[in-house]
Amino acid sequence: MxxxxxxxxxxxxxxxxxxxxxxxxxxxxxxxxxxxxxxxxxxxxxxxxxxxGIIDLHGDGFERQIAPRPSAPFPLNSALAATDREAAAHGVTTAYLAQGWSWEGGHRSPDAAEALMVALAAYRPRALTDLRLQLRAETHLVEAETRLIAAVETHRIGYVVFNDHLEEGYRMSRAAPADFALWARKLCTTPQELLNRIEAARARTRAVPRHLCRLAEAFDARGVSYGSHDDPNGETREFYTMIGARIAEFPLGRAAAAAAHAMMNPVVMGAPNVVRGGSQSGNIAATTLIEQGLCDALVSDYHIPALPMAAFALVDRGLRDLPQAWAMISTAPAEILRLTDRGxxxxxxxxxxxxxxxxxxxxxxxxxxxxxxxxxxxxxxxxxxxxxxxxxxxxxxxxx
Missing domain, CATH: 2.30.40.10 (Urease, subunit C, domain 1)
Structure with a gap:
């Protein structure tokens, strides 16, 4: 084809x-x-x-195309084709697939990420949409530092965000064992093995700051755009700004978004959050940040159709006119990633x-x-x- x-x-x-x-x-x-x-x-x-055309800077809905059920994976080629067609049907012309690079293992492991990179390189010549990868790099996967830099260089990855979901996972193991077991099942492992991975990652905490600085230096040398995901507060955003990770994805509250705005860091929020009127995980509503001028762009997050829906929802709620709303899913994303030929x-x-x-x-x-x-x-x-x-x-x- x-x-x-x-x-x-x-x-x-x-x-x-x-x-x-x-x-x-x-x-x-x-x-x-x-x-x-x-x-x-x-x-x-x-x-x-x-x-x-819509530019989607972060979408992980493709994970459901790869594994509609945790125990029922499909070939990567067919998953990419399905994602490609879904994106095209909703006006998306550039899409960054948000792939995990995590100590969690399973579909978010370095092995899975590298397999997706290879599959996307093979599929790209026949892709209808300009499909690219964004890597979501867990901060405590220190031992894979050299491997991450090599993968970014080999596969020309242009966008990386730092995640730190370690303590959230540790708290879940204690306070919500049923949810923790479900998380383990999605990763095709046992709760005990997942807890072991968390404990091993926690033991590397002291090495994380220097690890992130080395990654930042490597990304700067290769022209990679990078940021952070789920900043919990302004202090975290300030740290990431200091090392050059200037894109703030999904800040959890106003303080983190306001800190990003004060430091001229673009803030990216989820379009499903706008459409549904709030965060599905209980964090700040995207429309609250938009009303306060603290959100620059919207992304599909877990649902591609939400992108155009969110733009029209902003119009209907009187928060933006159509040119302003559509810019949040086209012009602004292009500017954030310096895509000067589109948007x-x-x-x-x-x-x-x-x-x-x-x-x-x-x-x-x-x-x-x-x-x-x-x-x-x-x-x-x-x-x-x-x-x-x-x-x-x-x-x-x-x-x-």
Missing amino acids: SLPPLLPPLRLTGALVLRDGEMQARSVALADGRITRGPLPEVDLSGYLILP RIAPGLRADLAVVNAETRVIEATICGGRLSYLAGAAARRFLAQPETHRPGALRLAAE
Whole structure:
């Protein structure tokens, strides 16, 4: 299987287009995978919104594609294909799969991470979405430091976040044994073995600060963006800022988010938190931080469809207008990871577009790098209405 061909030169007309921070009644031209200018064959998209493709900086929903049940794993290739198609169907054009690198073992072990890196490298040439990896590196996995740096370099990993869930796990083993047993079962191990892993990791606590500084130095040398995940307080965020880990993912409370804001660190929160009106784990509501100007971008976390849903939820609740809300899932993520060729609709940038039915708010077409990665509904009829000579090969076959 190979990638679908690039769309022929086209001008998308009649839609409201998000350009320069506002919705504008104008056309979008694309050719050779890029936004361009010039008179071109037209596709009438009256009644639609054309928005920048969504950039998802952190999603671990793919874990369910790999193992729908803990004891029922599927091949990595089919899991990546399913994730790819789900992303495309919801307007995502760049997606970072958040893979664990943890003392926990199981599907979040270094072995599992490296297997996913190899599988993604093999799958990427036929991916509809620009799929990448984010590594979630547990801070106490000190003994795998050299291995982590080598994996980042070999597989060109561009984004790492530091996790420290050790004490949370230790407390769970004491206060909530049933939950701890469920966690162990998901990792395909026993509660006692998981506790042994926690104890071994706790014994390395004194080595952690120097370990993180060495990792930070290695990441800086390789141009890797890095941050931290689940900062519990401002002091933790300050520590990570000092070593260069400037991206604050899912701060647990206002103090950590405010500290990040004060130090000009971008704050990333989960789109499902916005859609559901709060955190599923009892932490601060994303909308509270958004209201206070303490959240810069939204990510899929565990549910890809939540990304466009969250943008429209912010609009409906009067917290952001559509250009501002959509920027939190497109322009802001691109800026956070210095992805200068995407996140906006402008000449010369990648043709990454989400075509949204203005009435139903359903994404009916996604264009990723100038290729149709998803097409459905009335938008499909609009594209098929082109003269036969201007249709991409796949659309010509569909019309015959």
